Amino acid sequence: MAVVDFFIGGTTTTATTLSWAVAFLLHHPEIQQRLQEELDLELGPGLLASPLPYKERSRLPLLNATITEVLRLRPVVPLALPHRTTRPSSISGYDIPKDTVIIPNIQGAHLDPSVWERPHEFRPDRFLQPGKGPRELAFGCGARVCLGEPLARLELFVVLSRLLQAFTLLPLEGALPSLEPQPYSGVNLQMQPFRVRLQPRGPGAPRPGQCQ
Template identity: 35%
Template sequence: MNPSAISTQTLSQENEVIAMTQTIQEQAMINGGIIRPLVYIPHNTIRVVGRLCFGPDFNNEGFVIGIDPLIDDVINLSGLARFSDAFPFIRYIPGLWGSFRQATEILDRVMSILQSEITHYQSSKSPCTTCYLHFLLSHGYPMETIISILFEMFLLSVDSTSSTIAWALAFLIRNPEIQQKLFKEVSGGDEKRERVTVYQVNKMSYLQAGVNEVFRMKPIAPLAIPHKTVKDTTLKGLKIDKGTAVIVNIYAVHHDPKVWDHPEQFMPERFLNENARNVSVAMEQSFLPFGAGMRICAGMDLGKLQVGLTLANLINKFEWVAADGDGPNMTDDYTAILRMKEPLVAGIKLRTNLGTTLS
């Protein structure tokens, strides 16, 4: 996940995002200008993570298509897992036994699809020596551990990235003036760009502010990743025993009115550099979409880049509008990832002819 490894993927990332926008355009033309973006966005992230894990030559579309629903199945079960962490007795409630059996079946499928890719890597005449799998194999970890770590890479990156992009599009549909301001930046003003590059994304202050605001309002993991205390400790006078599961309510921190002005409003401007002098220490310490400290998310830089690059090109190519009069449903569906309760359905218009809906 280091910058040099990510930078080697720049051209591939850009090409895949452009290919995705073309697919979205073609599907929208078939469906009267209506599109479900979450059908297309996750596969791009799977390919990016696949190249980091298995090497830059990774191109197994069967793996991409196969692991996508597995990630979805695990996330759908994750809410139960959280309750099981907090209240271990629910494991013994008969009505929930089926869910635990389902988890075992999913594990078998995960083991199968990743073992197949690992076997392919090991049988290669010139396997990549700079990928994550090579690192894991060279340290002699048990195969079950390697598979678990690799799947965690996909699990924690694919749906979180896709959901963040969907939330961002929903906010922009509901705030067309912000969408137009963002379009002016990503398109270079009056100049029509064919694509937005990684280099350009890194210099777009309003885009970065918008992405941060989405992370604030809809944090990827609203209760963070559970941790455990490694020894007896205290927190503000409260005794916490060794081995206690610790869950942090990041969503509440991101919506604390004592820290954030109008926390329920989508306001990218709060993160703009020109407002930096007004950003309090409390705000800086309370923005924790990727956690904090030594256990901060290792994929933070890759995740922010993937969200920014994808969103910039989707806004550069299309104007996003409500598919119906009510606009996107912003209700949360809480699992381990803060998803939309109803997957985003949107209307799009080509930027080359803003008055014409795709049909």
């Protein structure tokens, strides 16, 4: 049942994060080009590229930084699970009585201008120097960190690397997707539906396809 929980809890959230990643790359083709150049340099060009074991993910720093920046800007669960204080405490000078329900605002923390430089901009380069700045909290932190974080990061890395190796992502008929979440999307930060054209890379590639 623990394995079932991993897959049930991680299917929609990971798929949504991948959709956000595609949408941001459509808006920032210069980042997509840099990612493909990084992949080609490390793994070989286009469809001839070999897969990269996840344990060697440090060879693709820009891809890792891009995933982290997507998680920062669009955490799938913008409000963390409720917690209850077991004793009187304080946060930033505010007194918190015992048995108070606390709901961390993850997205608010990710967009705090006192912590992040130009917080609303998509800038993966901010994560290219590990340890030089704050970390995103999309999966929480500490003892209550999401148990599915390693699996989710692995899935995001594998799918995005293979997708960008094989295809160039292009907007359909020049129409860029909205980067505003769906209103009233519930617990998860859902994005508005969009379509993307997949242009195969490399010689001998099949005809372009479309996915939604």
